[in-house]
Amino acid sequence: MLDMLDIEGLFPLYRRVEQHLQDFPKESRLQVDGPYNEAFLEKVQKCRVEDDGSVESAVAKVHQYRVAMTAKDCSIMILSGMQPPSPFTSSVSILDLDPKPFDSIPRQLRLDQKIVSYYLRTSGALPKGSRPQPPSIISAADREECTLLFHPM
Structure with missing residues (x-):
């Protein structure tokens, strides 16, 4: 639900962010490569639908896309079976959650x-x-x- 743009629609926003980072190489508030903390999550969750032309808007869309691609790429493993003394046991693991x-x-x-x-x-x-x-x-x-x-x- 986060990747509302396909890669062709996202790429111009990526280029806007990339150009900003070339112009301002010490920029850290955009959190392009982390840290993946509460501030990052807030940017992803509060991203507006429309692009206002700002680098903040572009980076939020890029973050949404990257989170969506990470979720699409992960694997979910469900193991279940009979094991004494419990009648039924199960285990769920989520693998490959590396941020893109x-x-x-x-x-x-x-x-x-x-x-x-x-x-x-x-x-x-x-x-x-x-x-x-x-x-x-x-x-x-x-x-x-x-x-x-x-x-x-």
């Missing part, structure tokens, strides 16, 4: 663009006759950079 780094956003944009490009090249989205045949073996570069592959059915 601020500088991962350009990489996420490139990855998203590659996924869309690959989909358009291999799906029915192109006119008949212009569509290349899907490769029988995916190149190492595509395997390394793409986590999702779409194949025509």
Whole structure:
């Protein structure tokens, strides 16, 4: 629910923050790389829907996106079973809650663009006759950079 913008909508806000950090390299109030404390949480929770053009608004949107990406990337493990003397035991673990780094956003944009490009090249989205045949073996570069592959059915 926090990532109301897709990566293409978020990227201009990321660039605004990045430019501000280049102009003011000693800036720490934006908490781009933490600390992940109450002040950080407050920025994420109180971010307004509309962008007012400020660097504070942009960084709040970037923080929301990073928190959302962290939540999407985590794993939840549920273990349950019978164990004497209790009739039933269970355990829940949440793994991989590392905050996504601020500088991962350009990489996420490139990855998203590659996924869309690959989909358009291999799906029915192109006119008949212009569509290349899907490769029988995916190149190492595509395997390394793409986590999702779409194949025509």
